[in-house]
Amino acid sequence: MRFLPIIFVSLEMSENDRRLLMVLLVVFVVLLFLAGFIGMLIRYISNKMGDRIVSEIAEPIKYHIIPNEKAALKYAKIKNARLFAKQATPGILTLLGVLVFWVVYSLFTLKGAGFTANHFKIASELMFHFDLVWEKNAVGIYDLMAITLSSTPAFEITHIASYIISIAIILAGTYLLVVAQAYLARGQELRRSIRIAYKRTLDGFNFYDDAAEAAKAEAKDKEQQQ
Amino acid sequence: MVKFIKNFGLGLVYFLALPILLIAVVGYLVVGIGWWLFYVGKGLVRFFRGESFFQDLPEDIEVRRIKAKMAEASANPNPAPAPAPTPNVTTNTTNTTDSSQTYHVTNNFFGATPGMPGMGGIQTPTIGQNQPAPERIEMDANTIDLTTQEPTPSYQQIPTNGPQQQIPQQPTPMIGTSDNKFAEFDNIDLSLDEEDFK
Numbered sequence: 001m002r003f004l005p006i007i008f009v010s011l012e013m014s015e016n017d018r019r020l021l022m023v024l025l026v027v028f029v030v031l032l033f034l035a036g037f038i039g040m041l042i043r044y045i046s047n048k049m050g051d052r053i054v055s056e057i058a059e060p061i062k063y064h065i066i067p068n069e070k071a072a073l074k075y076a077k078i079k080n081a082r083l084f085a086k087q088a089t090p091g092i093l094t095l096l097g098v099l100v101f102w103v104v105y106s107l108f109t110l111k112g113a114g115f116t117a118n119h120f121k122i123a124s125e126l127m128f129h130f131d132l133v134w135e136k137n138a139v140g141i142y143d144l145m146a147i148t149l150s151s152t153p154a155f156e157i158t159h160i161a162s163y164i165i166s167i168a169i170i171l172a173g174t175y176l177l178v179v180a181q182a183y184l185a186r187g188q189e190l191r192r193s194i195r196i197a198y199k200r201t202l203d204g205f206n207f208y209d210d211a212a213e214a215a216k217a218e219a220k221d222k223e224q225q226q
Numbered sequence: 227m228v229k230f231i232k233n234f235g236l237g238l239v240y241f242l243a244l245p246i247l248l249i250a251v252v253g254y255l256v257v258g259i260g261w262w263l264f265y266v267g268k269g270l271v272r273f274f275r276g277e278s279f280f281q282d283l284p285e286d287i288e289v290r291r292i293k294a295k296m297a298e299a300s301a302n303p304n305p306a307p308a309p310a311p312t313p314n315v316t317t318n319t320t321n322t323t324d325s326s327q328t329y330h331v332t333n334n335f336f337g338a339t340p341g342m343p344g345m346g347g348i349q350t351p352t353i354g355q356n357q358p359a360p361e362r363i364e365m366d367a368n369t370i371d372l373t374t375q376e377p378t379p380s381y382q383q384i385p386t387n388g389p390q391q392q393i394p395q396q397p398t399p400m401i402g403t404s405d406n407k408f409a410e411f412d413n414i415d416l417s418l419d420e421e422d423f424k
Contacts, residue, residue: 035237035241035242036234036241037237038240038244039239039241039244040234040240042237042240042241042247043236043237059289060289063288063289065285065292075285079283081261081265082265082280085258085261085262085265085266088258088262089266092259092262176255177248177252179255179258180254180258183254184250187254
């Protein structure tokens with residue numbers, strides 16, 4: 001947020017400022033699209049997973065096997081947890097595999113250096129690195145002067161273990177977050193669907209319209225009893 | 227396009243709510259890992275016992291049973307009628323050659339041989355000189371399933387000599403038979419001619 005004064009305070013923009021502004025605008029638009037697509041993905045997963053779990057619990061409810069809402073919620077909770085257990089297994093097993101790999105690798109490193117090493121920092125050398133150059137202006141506010149490329153991706157074969165550990169943890173973690181989000185979405189959809197399925201509704205009912213028929217039915221019952 | 231923009235906008239809203247969503251998701255993840263440990267532990271024990279990993283829920287078993295029943299019913303659309311309380315059917319059988327021979331048969335209505343009149347089977351009456359006449363059936367309407375298909379005897383074939391050789395009990399008149407009120411419509415020519423299409 002420190003670069004905002006550049007846009008709103010500096011009235012006279014140099015060529016460098018204009019370029020910077022353009023870059024920031026492009027980055028903003030890209031981030032906006034990225035955010036929109038991530039949100040769309042979340043919605044898609046929620047809808048898809050909701051439909052799936054509802055189709056799994058629909059039959060016992062349709063066949064009147066489950067008598068009430070409470071029992072249906074209990075049944076749905078078990079089904080949802082089981083589905084989560086099935087879906088989360090690859091992610092959790094990957095994390096367990098990484099844990100075993102990390103322990104075994106660290107035992108073989110000199111003085112157990114693998115235990116204390118920051119594997120994510122080591123693996124970050126596979127990515128671009130930028131430096132932001134800040135400079136204090138006459139008012140005393142720091143202006144962003146430049147964005148410089150500090151390092152390009154570099155692959156070091158001796159760091160392969162760190163790469164594997166970092167990438168596996170990131171992938172498995174992301175996968176588990178998606179699965180957990182699906183679990184959450186399914187839970188919400190189940191509660192909503194079951195509430196509707198067991199709702200005692202008066203929609204389309206009018207007491208005075210049905211009163212005559214109810215009286216007739218009552219009279220018939222009495223007749224039969226006699 | 228409008229739908230896409232709407233989805234995109236909602237996506238942005240979801241993204242803005244991501245911090246809150248993330249907290250909820252992490253909470254669910256922790257709970258879910260607990261469930262995972264429970265189910266995997268239980269499942270592994272079951273697996274090494276030679277059983278399925280997940281125990282079948284009673285509701286699922288019931289659904290399977292109902293589905294199997296439905297599949298059976300669809301595969302066999304006309305199953306044998308279910309056993310019912312045994313009514314007593316008294317059958318007076320007469321023969322054209324010896325009309326004095328009268329006997330009573332008490333039988334299980336539904337378990338009777340197909341073809342036996344009034345016993346659920348389809349009978350085609352064939353009456354010749356030495357053929358037995360149609361049987362006269364006296365049955366109690368309260369105890370007999372009247373939906374059972376009865377043979378429809380031909381009027382021309384029923385012999386008229388002898389008091390017991392009467393027309394058997396007639397089933398409910400159906401459209402198209404000679405004694406119903408719609409009989410007059412039978413003579414209407416419903417075929418289409420070329421002129422009808424002009």
